[in-house]
Amino acid sequence: MELNVTKLSKRYGGRKVLQDVCLSFRSGRTYLILGKNGAGKSTFINILAGNVNSDEGAVELLENGETRDLQSNAIFQYQSFASFRFLKVKEVLSFFAMTTARAKEDPELYELLSLDRIKNRLIENLSGGERKAVSLYLTFLLNKKVVVLDEPFAELDIEKKFLLERHLKEKITSQNLLAIIVSHEISGYQELFTDLVVLDEGRVVEAGETRDLLEKYKNSPFRGLEGVFYSLTGKYIEVS
Amino acid sequence: MVMHIARFYLLEQWRNKWTVIGNIMAPMIFLAFALVLRSTIEDKATADLIIKSQFLPFSLLILIFSLALSLNVLLLSEKKEDGTFLLLKRTDLKMNSYLIGTAAGIFIIFNFFLVFFLACYELMLGIGAGALISIALFANVTLLCLYPASYVLASFFKKSKKVVAFLTPITLLLMFSITMPSMLAMTQGQNPQMYYKFLFWNPMMIMNDIALFELNMIEGTWLPTYQYLLILIGLCAALWFAALKTFKIADRGERI
Numbered sequence: 001m002e003l004n005v006t007k008l009s010k011r012y013g014g015r016k017v018l019q020d021v022c023l024s025f026r027s028g029r030t031y032l033i034l035g036k037n038g039a040g041k042s043t044f045i046n047i048l049a050g051n052v053n054s055d056e057g058a059v060e061l062l063e064n065g066e067t068r069d070l071q072s073n074a075i076f077q078y079q080s081f082a083s084f085r086f087l088k089v090k091e092v093l094s095f096f097a098m099t100t101a102r103a104k105e106d107p108e109l110y111e112l113l114s115l116d117r118i119k120n121r122l123i124e125n126l127s128g129g130e131r132k133a134v135s136l137y138l139t140f141l142l143n144k145k146v147v148v149l150d151e152p153f154a155e156l157d158i159e160k161k162f163l164l165e166r167h168l169k170e171k172i173t174s175q176n177l178l179a180i181i182v183s184h185e186i187s188g189y190q191e192l193f194t195d196l197v198v199l200d201e202g203r204v205v206e207a208g209e210t211r212d213l214l215e216k217y218k219n220s221p222f223r224g225l226e227g228v229f230y231s232l233t234g235k236y237i238e239v240s
Numbered sequence: 241m242v243m244h245i246a247r248f249y250l251l252e253q254w255r256n257k258w259t260v261i262g263n264i265m266a267p268m269i270f271l272a273f274a275l276v277l278r279s280t281i282e283d284k285a286t287a288d289l290i291i292k293s294q295f296l297p298f299s300l301l302i303l304i305f306s307l308a309l310s311l312n313v314l315l316l317s318e319k320k321e322d323g324t325f326l327l328l329k330r331t332d333l334k335m336n337s338y339l340i341g342t343a344a345g346i347f348i349i350f351n352f353f354l355v356f357f358l359a360c361y362e363l364m365l366g367i368g369a370g371a372l373i374s375i376a377l378f379a380n381v382t383l384l385c386l387y388p389a390s391y392v393l394a395s396f397f398k399k400s401k402k403v404v405a406f407l408t409p410i411t412l413l414l415m416f417s418i419t420m421p422s423m424l425a426m427t428q429g430q431n432p433q434m435y436y437k438f439l440f441w442n443p444m445m446i447m448n449d450i451a452l453f454e455l456n457m458i459e460g461t462w463l464p465t466y467q468y469l470l471i472l473i474g475l476c477a478a479l480w481f482a483a484l485k486t487f488k489i490a491d492r493g494e495r496i
Binding site: 049050051071072074075076082083084085086087091095096098099100101102122138142144 | 241244248251252253255256319322323324326327328329330331332333
């Protein structure tokens with residue numbers, strides 16, 4: 001599958017949030033969208049999700065050259081999960097498994113996110129990290145070909161972050177998913193991201209394979225992806 | 241699938257029981273006052289008259305309003321706000337099945353409390369089975385007629401907190417436009433139906449008129465039953481049309 005974004009622009013009032021964004025995403029790869037707060041990352045994924053209309057431009061999903069409906073092939077994991085507040089975690093998971101024909105359980109991810117420990121608790125009573133874990137599991141339970149994750153590592157403990165990175169990497173490759181991840185947490189996860197898109201003030205300042213960009217900006221005063229970002233924007237990336 | 245959705249909805253409402261209790265608080269207060277009134281006033285005929293002409297119809301109207309409008313408007317705006325509808329759109333569940341399932345849940349909750357309140361008034365006043373069945377049937381028809389209005393209202397609110405603020409003037413409009421003229425007309429010895437030509441748009445008027453008639457408070461209804469049914473069907477169709485035109489599962493541009 002291939003997701004093509006052409007000349008996407010969005011303005012809120014007088015402020016341009018996205019300007020002429022042109023990008024191409026392919027299955028089997030994991031794209032990191034990197035930018036400071038207000039760079040346009042959330043607007044970009046909300047346009048992909050169909051929650052926000054762009055002012056200009058187009059988003060097209062292709063499979064073997066034929067156009068496919070993006071909304072029915074994509075799943076968007078949001079930063080917080082507040083739906084069905086008075087259902088237990090196991091009931092929410094069973095509800096979504098029951099209502100999705102292609103739903104696919106992932107016992108390893110279930111265990112990794114410690115969902116067994118909270119399965120009998122109401123969504124209402126979960127902490128931010130626990131809600132994030134439910135949201136993340138649901139994202140993969142619905143078994144879509146295009147997966148967009150918003151800060152998947154935030155609020156998870158260090159061990160889980162490490163295990164999740166490994167699991168996502170294996171899952172995205174083995175299931176040939178097209179994954180787009182917005183994350184401020186990049187230190188130590190650069191193995192996961194095969195590609196990098198740097199957004200600054202609504203514009204794409206650089207996009208390419210991570211290893212190529214790391215090589216291109218190897219003389220940056222900072223190491224890794226933080227260094228690439230600094231070289232391109234002259235700014236530090238906030239690490240959560 | 242619809243029954244599964246209704247089951248999940250009932251489960252959520254059962255665990256979120258304070259919201260439901262809040263919604264039935266007003267009819268519960270009327271019932272409590274009716275009990276106090278009947279046990280303290282010596283002139284039982286006067287007490288019965290007040291309860292039958294005011295307390296009982298008002299309990300029914302506010303129960304219909306609370307469950308057909310308040311509870312569902314709040315539910316719909318919350319689901320819009322927290323992105324539930326957008327998430328459901330990614331499943332194979334048809335949105336209509338979800339909405340019909342929640343409607344079935346509301347219908348079950350409504351009838352549970354309707355039977356409870358009518359049984360209490362029956363024990364207190366001895367209304368008679370025939371009248372109770374007619375009132376219960378019309379209450380359900382009024383609920384069905386008013387239900388799509390919750391979608392129209394929910395389409396105007398982007399935040400669930402605003403819903404609560406706006407429900408009060410809507411209550412005043414729908415409820416007191418019926419009960420206040422009725423009460424004032426009755427105290428002046430006038431027929432409350434003299435105002436009805438101005439209130440035909442309000443389904444609560446029809447419910448009130450039918451209830452007063454079944455409770456032997458008036459000699460006849462303002463319009464024949466079949467005409468009331470036609471008005472309710474017409475109102476229901478107009479509200480569904482408006483709901484289909486206005487209700488969206490998310491406000492684009494709002495959820496960032």
